Amino acid sequence: MQARLLLEDGTLFTGLSFGADAQMMGEVVFNTGITGYQEVLSDPSYCGQIVTMTYPLIGNYGITRDDFEAVRPYIHGFVVRRHEEVPSNWRAQYSLGQMLKEYGIPGISDIDTRMLTRKLRHYGTMKGLITTGNERIEELAERLNISKLMTDQVARTSTQHLFSSPGEGERIVLVDFGAKSGILRELTKRGCDVVVVPHNTTAEEIRRLAPDGIQLSNGPGDPKDVPYAVKMISELLGEYPIFGICLGHQLFALACGADTTKLKFGHRGGNHPVKELSTNRCYITSQNHGYTVLEESVPDTQLSVTHINNNDRTIEGLKHNTFPAFSVQYHPEAAPGPYDSSYLFDEFLQMIRTHKKNNPQKPRQAVLSETLKGELQYAQK
Structure with missing residues (x-):
C-alpha cells in the first residue's frame, strides 16, 4: 500500500506503508540512533511527533515487550528508509509493522530519509502529515495548514493515579511528566x-508522602505548557533534594528563574557528547528534547552550569548554588544509548543522605500521626 508524507512547506514524499492504515499529523523530527528504535517508539517524550530514523535499516530485530519504555507508544508516525518485515532475533515477539498496526500508528518506508533529515536540519522541525489515503494534495495541505501542534502532551502521557514501587531504601517521589520506565x-x-x-500533583500532596527526595522525570513538549509544575517545584525547592531529567531539567530551571527556548531541530539520538565542566570529562549521552535552557538567563539566578553540549554549546546540566538540587538535559537512564551517566542516580542518593544528616527530620510515623491528628480535630469541629 502507498503512503505519503507531506511537510508544511509543501514537500511531498511518497513511499510504502508498513504501519496502520491511518492519517496522522505531528511535528516531524529525526533521531540519529543506529539501534534502539523500539525504545524511541515507546518514549513518551515523542508524543505527538512523527519520528524519522536517520539509520537506513530499521526493524531487523523486531519488537519485544520487555524493551518498552512506556505502556504504549505515543508517536504520530514513523519514517524509515528501509523497513525489514521479517525480524531476525530470538527475543522478537512480533515485527515493527505489527506493533504500529496494533496502536494505529502509520509508518512510511522507501523514501529519501537523508533528504528529509537535511531539510529539517536546514529549516528546522516542521509540521507534517502521514496518510495512506487517496486524498488530493491540495486537501491535505489545507488540513495541515489549519492544524495546530499539541500542547497537552504531558497530561496525555502522565500516569493518572499514584502508585508505588516499594523498596527498603530512600523514599523518592517520582513526578511523572511522561516518564520513561528506565x-x-x-x-x-x-x-x-x-x-x-501524576504531573499535576501539588507541593502539599508531595509533602504528605514524606519523601527523602524528588525526581522530576522527562516528558514531551514545551516546559512552559505546564506552569503548575514550575509552581510545585519552586515551593519544594530547599525542602527536599531534587533531581531533574530532560523536561524535569527545564522545569527546574524555570522554577529557579531561568528561561527556556525551542531549538532549531533539537537533540535526538544516543551519541551526543556532553562535557562536565568540573572535570573536563566528556560523556556520550542519550538525548531526546526540542527545548533548551537559555544560557543568558542563568546568571540572574542561583544556578550554575555544570555540563555543556560539545556540539552546539547548549546547557546540559545545572545545579543550585544553595539548595540540594541539580538537573541534566540528557538521559542518564539511557535506553537506548550508553549508560555512561548512570552515576548521577548515585550522586542523587548521596545528596539525599547528606541532606538528611544535616537536617534531621521526624520519623515518618510521627509525621503521619500529626497529619491524622490534625484531620481528626478538623472533623470534630
Missing part, C-alpha cells in the same frame, strides 16, 4: 522506595 528501573535497582505521582 528512570523507575534505575531507582528501584538502587533499592529506593519509589512513589510515582
